[in-house]
Amino acid sequence: MSEFLLYLMESALCLSFFYGFYWLFLKNETFFALNRFYLITALLASYAIPLLNLPSPFRTRPVTPVTDAMLSEPAGAAAGFGAGEILLSVYLLGAGFVLLRFGYQLFGLARLILRSGVIRRNGCCFVITQENNTPFSFFNLIFLKRSEFDDNQFHRILTHERVHIKQQHSIDVFIMEIASAFQWFNPFVWPYKKSLKETHEYLADNAVIAQGGDRAEYQLLILEQQVGMKLFEFANNFKHSQIKRRITMMTKNKSKKGARFKLLLILPITCFLLLAFAEPRPVLTSPTLQPVDSGVNPVSFQEKTLSEEQQKKPEQQKKMQVLEKRKAIELKMAQIKEAAENTDDEDKRLELKAAYTKLRLSLKENGVEDDKWIKIKKKTADGEEKVYKIREENMKEVEKLKLMYEKTDDPELKKKIKQKVSDIMEKNAEIVTETYSADQIKNNIKKLETMLKETNDSDKKAKIKEKLVSLYALLEKHP
Numbered sequence: 308m309s310e311f312l313l314y315l316m317e318s319a320l321c322l323s324f325f326y327g328f329y330w331l332f333l334k335n336e337t338f339f340a341l342n343r344f345y346l347i348t349a350l351l352a353s354y355a356i357p358l359l360n361l362p363s364p365f366r367t368r369p370v371t372p373v374t375d376a377m378l379s380e381p382a383g384a385a386a387g388f389g390a391g392e393i394l395l396s397v398y399l400l401g402a403g404f405v406l407l408r409f410g411y412q413l414f415g416l417a418r419l420i421l422r423s424g425v426i427r428r429n430g431c432c433f434v435i436t437q438e439n440n441t442p443f444s445f446f447n448l449i450f451l452k453r454s455e456f457d458d459n460q461f462h463r464i465l466t467h468e469r470v471h472i473k474q475q476h477s478i479d480v481f482i483m484e485i486a487s488a489f490q491w492f493n494p495f496v497w498p499y500k501k502s503l504k505e506t507h508e509y510l511a512d513n514a515v516i517a518q519g520g521d522r523a524e525y526q527l528l529i530l531e532q533q534v535g536m537k538l539f540e541f542a543n544n545f546k547h548s549q550i551k552r553r554i555t556m557m558t559k560n561k562s563k564k565g566a567r568f569k570l571l572l573i574l575p576i577t578c579f580l581l582l583a584f585a586e587p588r589p590v591l592t593s594p595t596l597q598p599v600d601s602g603v604n605p606v607s608f609q610e611k612t613l614s615e616e617q618q619k620k621p622e623q624q625k626k627m628q629v630l631e632k633r634k635a636i637e638l639k640m641a642q643i644k645e646a647a648e649n650t651d652d653e654d655k656r657l658e659l660k661a662a663y664t665k666l667r668l669s670l671k672e673n674g675v676e677d678d679k680w681i682k683i684k685k686k687t688a689d690g691e692e693k694v695y696k697i698r699e700e701n702m703k704e705v706e707k708l709k710l711m712y713e714k715t716d717d718p719e720l721k722k723k724i725k726q727k728v729s730d731i732m733e734k735n736a737e738i739v740t741e742t743y744s745a746d747q748i749k750n751n752i753k754k755l756e757t758m759l760k761e762t763n764d765s766d767k768k769a770k771i772k773e774k775l776v777s778l779y780a781l782l783e784k785h786p
Contacts, residue, residue, distance in 0.1 A: 309391050311395070312391065312394055312395060312398070314357050314358070315398070315489070315490075315492075317356075317357035317584050318353050318354050318356075318357050318489075318490070319353075319490055319492070319493040319495075319496075320580075321352065321353035321354075321356050321357065321580050322349075322350070322353040322490060322493060322495055322496060322499065323493065323495040324576055324580060325349035325350075325352070325353060325573070325576075326349075326495045326498065326499045326502070327495075328349075328572070328573055328576055329342070329345065329346065329349070329499075329502065330498075330502075332569045332570075332572060333345060333569065333570070334502065335559075336562040336566055336569075337509075337556065337559060337560075337561050337562045338562055338566070338567060339506055339509040339510045339513060340510065341567065341570070342506050343479070343503070343506045343507070343510065345570065345573075346479075346499070346502065346503045346506060347479055347482070347503075349573075350482070350483070350486055350499070352577070354486075354489075356577075356580050356581060356584060357584050359581065359584075359585075360585075360586045361581060361585045361586065362585060362586055362588050363582065363585035363586060363587050363588060364582075364585075364588075365582070366585070366587040366588070367587050367588045368587040368588070398492065401491045401492060402488050402489060402491060404491075405487060405488040405491045406488045409484050409485075409488065416445060419434065419436060419438065419450070420434055420448070423435060423436045423437070425448065431449055431465070431469070432447050432448050432449065433448075433449050433450075433451065434448055434449070434450045434451075435451065435452070436450055436451070436452055437452070438452075440452070442464050442467075442468065443468070444468040444471045444472055444477070445477055446472070446475075446477045447472055449465070449468045449469075449472070451464065451468075459524075460528055463515055463520050463525055463528060464528075466514060466515050466518055466520070467511045467512070467514070467515050468511070470510060470511040470514040470515075471507060471511055474507075474510060476507040476510075479503060479507065480503075480504070480507075483499075483500050483503055484500075487500050505552060505553075508553055509553065509556050512525070512529075512553055512556070512557055513557075516557060522557055522558075525557075526554050526557065529550055529553060529554065530550065530554075636666055639666060640663055640666045640667065643659050643662050643663045643666065644659075644663055646659055647659035647660055647663065653769065654765075654768070654769065654772070657769070657772040657773065657776060658772070660776050661772065661775055661776055661779060664776065664779035664780060665779065668779065681696070681697055681698070681699055681702045682694055682695070682696055683695050683697060683702070683736070685732070685736065695732075695736040696736065697732070697735050697736040698735060701731055701735040701736075704731060705728055705731055705732065708724050708727055708728050708731075709728070711724055712724045712725065712728075748778055751778055752775060752778050752779070755771050755774055755775050755778070756775070758771055759771045759772070759775070
């Protein structure tokens, strides 16, 4: 709603600028066809420019990416009937009144046509009325009271109205009526409408004089039509409120051809309006990173604004955010691991181990890439060859120990290295199994967690916790 009101104000401002230019530079020129083209084009441009949404080369606005936390925030209370709603209601009432008035005039015109009928003669459609109306035309219809004119006067009036029909001035008038309904609050829209109708009359008057009509007699005919006639405001009337200006324009010297170049002065005004209503360029800023839901104390991060260089490289910025999040989670994991190693309480150790495993799983759940896994083949104590899964960092440590083993000749050192490799493989290498799917493992975890809450048996709790730890470890093997 507020955007619509803003659009109306912006289009009104454009219309005011364009009409101000016409009034200063084009109003008194005799390039009537050019003036008509300008007025219609400027009218349409007034409504189009605010809709273009071109990016501004000067202004910027900060934009924060939407996060899950933002989406989960409760919506605010619905706004009441405020100033915006009141302004919109007043605007709609005014626009409705203008449109209703226009509709009433169209209805009166249709009623006049039905009552009088249409006569087609010499390629023209006439509506011969009994009303005391001034001659006028609307689209391809000419309305007049034939008995009141002699042949010479009738010929001039017919020439005048045929110009309106041939140049389709009624389309301009129709567009202007709709535009004035949308812009009824703009004080410039009414003289704009009047100027467009004046231009139509100048074009028709000029055509009558160009076809050999006597200028003085034609001016007298115009004056005779000024008194005692009704008027359809939106139609092209032979009578016009600015009779004096029409007579002045008939006697005015033709404008010099160079005066047409005045129209070029509208270009900087148009550029100014385009820049004034251009959209500020969005500048990305990073949101405050949300804590990881790991069952431990949340880890918070300070909000950081992207530098100009990072704005140009959003992928690099995203990578930096991922690394920061991973470091925070790994720091918490190290704290939990140290606490588990230093406790003698078996229940506490199992809880810490479960929290540690949850944190490791949260790395994947939060889009943070975990350590790379390497699959290797290894024979068990029974001699059966199985596929094991081990982290890349652990495998690198094993490779370093193997190199040390090959380079040394000390039997004691070789024995220690061999034992160290065995310990690493035993603690970190895991058999790759496809016995359960990830969904099945998660369902089993939920069931065991429910059982853990419901039971009071300490021995049963210990067994359930051990099973949970093994299931968490098994879940890590699945993507």
